[in-house]
Structures are given as C-alpha cells and as structure tokens.
Amino acid sequence: MKGVWGKVLKVDLTNGTCKAEALPDKVYEYFLGGAGMAAYYMWKECPAGTTAFNPANRLTFAGGPMTGMKQTGAAKWTAGAISPAFNLNADSAATASFGIEMKETGYDAIVVHGRSEKPVYLVVEDGKAKLKSARKMWGKNAYETEDMIKDAEGGDFEVVTIGQAGERLVRCANIQTRKKSFLGRCGLGAVMGSKSFKGIAVRGSQNCSVHDPAEINRLNKEINRKVAELDAAQPEFLQFKRLGTAGATQLFAPQGNLPIKNYSLPNFPSGEKNLHGTEYVKKLNAKPWPCKYCVMQCHNLCEVKKGPYAYKGKGPEYESFAMMGFNTMVDDIEAVAYACELANQYSMDCISLGVIIAFAMECYEKGVISQKDTYGLPLKWGNAEALVEMTKKIGERAEGLGYLLGEGCKIAADNLGKGSDAWAVQMKGQEIAAHNWRAQYISALNYCTGVAAGPNHERGNSQHIWVAHVRLPEWGISEVKNEERWSWENAPDRNAKFHDYCNVINSSCHCKFHEFRGYTLTDLVNSINACTGWGWSTDDLRKCGERITTLQKLLNMRYGWKKEHDFQYPKRFMEPVQEGPAAGKIPVGLDEAIIDYYKVREWDENGKPTPGLIKRLGMEEYT
C-alpha cells in the first residue's frame, strides 16, 4: 500500500522494550491514521476497566497518509489515549514538524504502554528505537526538557515533551513540541506523566512512497495558491499571518460567541478594546511563526520586551486568548499572553485552565473560598496578577487550592460543594472551550454527543457553520441561514457530518484551519487519493468518518460511557444573558435534539450503534 509504511513502533515502558509491528492495509482503509489509528490501538489492546492512569492505557502518536506530502496544512499529527479528564477515548492534534519527522523514521505511529520505574524518554532514529534516562529532566518544564533532549541527541531531532503539570498529573496537562504547538485538550500530558515518560525525540531520513507524485505536486501548487491568495485578499486585521486565530475575538463579539466572566456575561467592552487583534500585533510584536510547509502561517512568535510580563515565545491563539482573558475578565494583553506562556511551559491546556481559574474566581466572589485559600491573592475578576500566580500554583500543584484545581473544575466543585457545581462549566469532566452555546445551539449538541475526545470544540466543529461560515457542500451542508443558529431542525444531521468531518481531518492529519480559506472536502479526498491510490469519492470519505466515529463510540461504551452522561450538561448555559446578540437564548430542546442525533447516527434509543449500522459499515469484528 502507498502513502504509509504499514508499520508502527510498539514501546513497552514496563519492560523497557521497543519493537516494530506490521499493520494490515484494511486498518488504514477503515481508520486512515491519526485519531483513527489511536482508537484502533485502544480497541485492540486496552480492555474494559482500563482507566487513564492505568499502565495498560495506550498512548498512540500517529500521522496519516498525507503526512510528508509537503502540502500546506499536512503537518498535523495526533495522539490518543484514555483521557484523565473524562476516562473515555480521547485524541488531540498538534502541528509543527514532529509528525513529518516521525514518519521519516519509517513508522506510521508510536504506541506506548506500561509504566517505567524511573523517568525515561524515547529516541527513534531511522527505524531504531531506544529508551533513555530522563532523570535529570524530571522536574523541568516542557521547554527546558526539549532543550535538554536536543542537547543530548542533536538539534535536528523533533521532540515532544511534558512539563511539571504532566508529571504531577494535572488533568488538563498537555504535550508540546517546538515550544509552539500543543496536543492541548484531554490531558494527554498527564497520561505521559503517569507512565514516567518525559518525551520523545525522532529523526528520520526515509521517504514513504506515494501513489502519484506528479498529482501531489499539482495539488500542492493549486492549493497553496488558493489559500495564500485568499488570505492576502483579506484586510490586514483579518489575515491569518498577521493575527493568527487571535483575531477572532473581534468577529465573535458581535455574535455573542465569546466566553465572558465564566460564561455569565454578554459583553466585555474593555476586553474587546484591549484584547483586540490590533493590540495583539502592536503590544505583543506578533510575527508569523509558521508550521512546516504552511502558507497560512497562523502561529505567532511574540515578544514583550520589558515589564513584569516580559517574555519571548508563542503568542496565544484564539482559545487561549478568550479563556485566559475574556473568561477571567483580565484585559491586560501582556499579562494574558504571559500567563498562557507559563501554562505552556508547565504543559497545561489554556482552555481548561481559563475555565478552572474563572471557576475559582466565581467561588471567591461567592464566598466559597477566601484569601486564606488563595495563597493571599485577591482572586477577583480581572486581576492579572492573580491569573499569573494561579497559573503557577496549578502548574506546580501547590498544596491546597492549586492541587485541587489541578483535578479540573468538576472534581474541584465536588470537593468545594456549596452549589459551586453550577459554576463549573464542564461536561463529563472536561472544561468547555470558547464557543458560547447561546450563540449557536449546535455547539451544545456537539458537546453532548461527541465521542472522539469528550466534549470538544475541535472534534465536531459544527459551530463553524455560523462563526466561520464553513460549509460542507459535498456532504449536503450548503446554504444556511443566520436564524438557524437557534433552530434544532437540521442540527442533528449537520452535527453528525461535522463529527465525521473532524474525524477524517484528524485521521488523515490535515489542518482544519484551511477550511477558512477555501480548502474543501474535494481537496482533501483528492490529496488522500494521490497519496494512497484508493480512488475514493467524498462519499467514501464520509463512510470512513462514520467508521471512526463508530469505533470511538464502541470504545466509550467499553470504558463506561452511559446514556445519562450525554444529558449532564453545564447549568450555566441554561441561564440566559440579558443583552447582546444572544440575549434570552438558551438551548431549550437540547434533550430531544440529542435523541434525534442518535437516530441520525443510526444509534438506538440508548445511544448505542444499531446492528444495521455495524453491518452497513462492515464493522462486525469491532463489536
């Protein structure tokens, strides 16, 4: 088969062994790679009863058939495991160059299990793999660890690492690469920490053969031209290469989509002014910091030269900006960027962290916690110093509140009591990202029904129908009216399609942001075909998405998902805001929409795949 090696690296940390394993073509044809590959290994090797911190948990790092084709956006890669946040199937994607380099070692994926007695990191070079001591790195932050691994192995290795938050099992701990890209959601960094596994270094020189190199060249040129021209056609304040995704705040404000004051307020004028894209360029000195082969260049390198928040490094993206700034009402752009960078170094997901700190601020405001609990900090809304200091306390898992908040706001609320669960904006244990359910009801349905990575804005990004005007015409989502934001009529069908869409994107390992500049499902399937020679249609691609979604659902059933979990959504979104674009809007009818979603998916009334669906998808062996 073309486009993949048909081979993965299996790493047993308990026994300290590494070995290659062949994979049949059918696995790729059914599940592509990336998120699908991670789910496949969980299905194959992780029995019922396995939880996130159990050594049996499989942590799979995988690229896809498009990895290495040198197309803009095709630098993505994915990792998957059982999540510490919600103990179900989870995956998260990052970019930069790690996935490409991993494939050049001669493996499509690295599957890690077991638990090492002492801290270790993995080195993979052109088919050879070895575990090495990470004793000196334990206790270091994620960036220091990357530097130490590169010093030891060579600067041209691509590296992933965790910081102290991962080691100390903070449930929103992430995994980073190149100090700029993160497997942000689902707490996979804590899975690494639980295995005493500090990082991976890869270096390769092998090129995987593809089906039609000439067609790949043609597609790459055509897609590069389209994406770059479309970005250049936008005014400066909307160009990705100037603002990255942080520019979205100015577009989301008029839709009521921003998370403000723990999702309780409709607007935040000083935030809109001070956390605006133009301030981002001016005060943070943002410059493009592109991923490999990318012409969109949404990552930024920022620099604050002086003051208490001086730093040089990754610029916050929209989600970080919104959750750490708007949601905590901190409008000091330098403080927000600095706190995000601290979180990155500790290896924590800024989405969850922003919700957790906002939750703590609400607890403080309502007297559930006091200054005695907050290390003397007045944990008030908008307090920039408190944002920065609490980031440190959670990253370090400081005794007391820092430790408790490291468990996530669900467990924190269970411990704190006094009605604080009403302010814990989470579902199934994972905090909600920066898309407001009141602005488009489909976000609520996505979170309740998602199976790829728990409640997750990037694993069923149906909010983009409205907030980004993304359509999937090849799958029947073409014309959509603005008023449909608050209608359930087509929401189940659209939501199912976006769940499958995200699964094929995250399994082929392409960047979803290209959809904002005209990258289509046709472009995606043409690219997959040029790599593999499968000759798929966009309908075949949908079927592949359905298979991956179904496998993830079967996994969740194995690990303890129950129907009632889909209906335990955050109470906060059932409280209307009184003004702004989404005034008075709450997703009434959500329960019925969830049931309708089950029907659209060919799941039974209990949310389980029907025998008919399993047969149609040819998945009998997976049940």
Add this chain to the structure above:
Amino acid sequence: MKVKINTKEREFPPGTKFIQVVNIIREANKDDPVTRSLIEKTGGDHITFILNGRIVRPPEYDSIELKEGDDIRWIHPYAGG
C-alpha cells in the same frame, strides 16, 4: 444558464454580470452579525469572491459576464479556533 454558487447550481439568464451575483450574495448576508459589524466598523463586508478558482477583485465585478457552468465561491472573512 446554470452557474454554481458554493457548489449549488443556480439558474441565471444569459448575459448576467458577475456584479449581479455579488449583490445577491451580499443581500443574502447583510443581516449576518459579523457582516453587519464589519460594515459598521470598516464600511465593507470583506466577503471575497472566487470565479473558477481565481479571486475576483472588486474593480472587475462590473466587467465580467457569466458563462454556462461558471463556478463561483464566496468566502466570509474569518479567523478563529
């Protein structure tokens, strides 16, 4: 005459100008909150139009006459995660 707009086929009389389609799309989107906000703040909606894979610049809108089978795509300004 059949013309595709964001992949959906629409019927137009022969001789239809590109600007007419631009106006239809702009009219259909004028109540969109982002469009409204951008018009208020910048004077323009910043929708980008693409004809048969090529971006069409505003000065060209008036001069282009549509042909059978033309493929028009329009992209809304957006940046966000």
